[in-house]
Amino acid sequence: MATPINLKELSKQEVRFTAGHRLCAGCAAPIVVKMVLLAACDYPVVVASSTGCLEVSSCISTYTAWKVPWIHNAFENAAATLSGVESMYRALKKRGKIDKDIKFIAICGDGGSYDIGFQSLSGAMERGHDMLYVCYDNGAYMNTGIQRSGATPTFADTTTCPAGVVIPGKPQQRKDLTRIMAAHGLPYVAQASPSHWPDLMKKVRKAIEISGPKFINIFTPCNRGWRSRTDDAIMLSRLAVETCFWPLYEVEEGITRITVKPRDKRPIVEFLKAQGRFKHLFEPGKEKMIEQLQEMIDKNWERLLKEEEMTSPKDEGNE
Amino acid sequence: MIGWKDIPPGMVILEAGSALKVKTGSWRAAYRPKWIEENCIHCLLCWLYCPDNSVKVKNGKREEFDYDYCKGCGICALECPGKKGKKAIVMEEEVK
Numbered sequence A: 001m002a003t004p005i006n007l008k009e010l011s012k013q014e015v016r017f018t019a020g021h022r023l024c025a026g027c028a029a030p031i032v033v034k035m036v037l038l039a040a041c042d043y044p045v046v047v048a049s050s051t052g053c054l055e056v057s058s059c060i061s062t063y064t065a066w067k068v069p070w071i072h073n074a075f076e077n078a079a080a081t082l083s084g085v086e087s088m089y090r091a092l093k094k095r096g097k098i099d100k101d102i103k104f105i106a107i108c109g110d111g112g113s114y115d116i117g118f119q120s121l122s123g124a125m126e127r128g129h130d131m132l133y134v135c136y137d138n139g140a141y142m143n144t145g146i147q148r149s150g151a152t153p154t155f156a157d158t159t160t161c162p163a164g165v166v167i168p169g170k171p172q173q174r175k176d177l178t179r180i181m182a183a184h185g186l187p188y189v190a191q192a193s194p195s196h197w198p199d200l201m202k203k204v205r206k207a208i209e210i211s212g213p214k215f216i217n218i219f220t221p222c223n224r225g226w227r228s229r230t231d232d233a234i235m236l237s238r239l240a241v242e243t244c245f246w247p248l249y250e251v252e253e254g255i256t257r258i259t260v261k262p263r264d265k266r267p268i269v270e271f272l273k274a275q276g277r278f279k280h281l282f283e284p285g286k287e288k289m290i291e292q293l294q295e296m297i298d299k300n301w302e303r304l305l306k307e308e309e310m311t312s313p314k315d316e317g318n319e
Numbered sequence B: 001m002i003g004w005k006d007i008p009p010g011m012v013i014l015e016a017g018s019a020l021k022v023k024t025g026s027w028r029a030a031y032r033p034k035w036i037e038e039n040c041i042h043c044l045l046c047w048l049y050c051p052d053n054s055v056k057v058k059n060g061k062r063e064e065f066d067y068d069y070c071k072g073c074g075i076c077a078l079e080c081p082g083k084k085g086k087k088a089i090v091m092e093e094e095v096k
């Protein structure tokens, strides 16, 4: 029987990512990893990570925080690497050399997923490998010093799009990787946040029970890069969901379902003001930019609501 | 000191969870969390949210902090619901 998703039962399971890792104090990445691995606690798993904060800090010299077989190859090819491991597993299974039911999970940063590892990810998904690819999205190349990525929000200050007189932080729009993965026609695609952990764990559970390629994008605050407090990772995740900056939804066999609908959609300014990377938006004369961000979020949320309505299976009685 | 010759070829690490040898509790700078047991409802949110597995739990009941690894981030204190508006975790000045 599957371990129930409640903390009393889950706390009796082994956490397969140990302390002693060198991620910053208050980093959300290890929280996300813990939740993903706890959701998968009923199975042996093999994990792959691309180069980035999680990889660098969880595996230094002879010290590893992983209690599962874990592989790192390079920045741009975690999905390709795990494709190979999964193919080998299938071959060994066919030959009767292995009989365990093993789940394959990639856990990679946004730089490694949205940008540099994108073709490796897209290829692995298109080929249909039986794996779950999790992107922990902290919105920049954090490990090398907060450089902008395709996931960096519009107007966020980073070291390669510094807010100043020339540009207002990142001038471009975020790339919507979750929708791009949904457009691959995968059996399961979702967006999750550690603040809504039962939703996150249910999504991971659902994904690993489905055979074939799956993708989950998880919101992962980084206090170092976002210039915020070390205690606010969960608070900011919650705000991201409640402002609809990071909607929680899933796309299963082409059907879109919003899994958590905020009762009162909060203004984006609440999310922005808690982070130093948006500090410049609060200077006099910049009000228009916050309005602009609010419009972008509203438009995206409306679109998602419509998508949900459009794809929802029609009530048979009405046909 | 471990030299490169002591590491298995291919940078393979054979000891799972060897990072536990690194006591990151020494990172704590200004603050450390304190558990106030009488305000604790044993919801275990602190256990789940702690990035450094520094909240011990036994048979579904919360136990003391593990100061060997706690980096003093304060997430547990901020997220703790406590009892009747009274937090079961507060951050207090670090004693070295």
Ligand SMILES: Cc1ncc(C[n+]2csc(CCOP(=O)(O)OP(=O)(O)O)c2C)c(N)n1
Residues within 6 Å of the ligand: A050, A051, A052, A053, A054, A074, A075, A076, A108, A109, A110, A111, A112, A113, A138, A140, A141, A142, A143, A144, A149
């Ligand atoms: C081909 C290549 N280019 C650049 C780097 C340097 N590099 C290592 S990690 C990293 C950023 C990782 O960003 P992300 O995937 O978002 O993970 P994060 O560190 O933010 O968690 C970069 C640029 C590299 N290792 N390999």
Ligand code: SF4
Residues within 6 Å of the ligand: A022, A023, A024, A026, A027, A028, A029, A053, A054, A057, A138, A142, A143, A221, A222, A223, A224, A225
């Ligand atoms: S820089 Fe950000 S993502 Fe990297 S370890 Fe620190 S808090 Fe985590």
Ligand code: SF4
Residues within 6 Å of the ligand: B035, B039, B040, B041, B042, B043, B044, B045, B046, B047, B062, B079, B080, B081, B082, B083, B088, B089
């Ligand atoms: S979060 Fe607070 S109330 Fe809940 S178990 Fe931890 S200390 Fe107790």
Ligand code: SF4
Residues within 6 Å of the ligand: A026, B032, B033, B049, B050, B051, B052, B053, B054, B055, B065, B069, B070, B071, B072, B073, B074, B075, B076, B077
């Ligand atoms: S202060 Fe941070 S590291 Fe220490 S126990 Fe609380 S959540 Fe864990």
Ligand SMILES: [Mg+2]
Residues within 6 Å of the ligand: A109, A110, A111, A137, A138, A139, A140, A141, A142
């Ligand atoms: Mg990143």
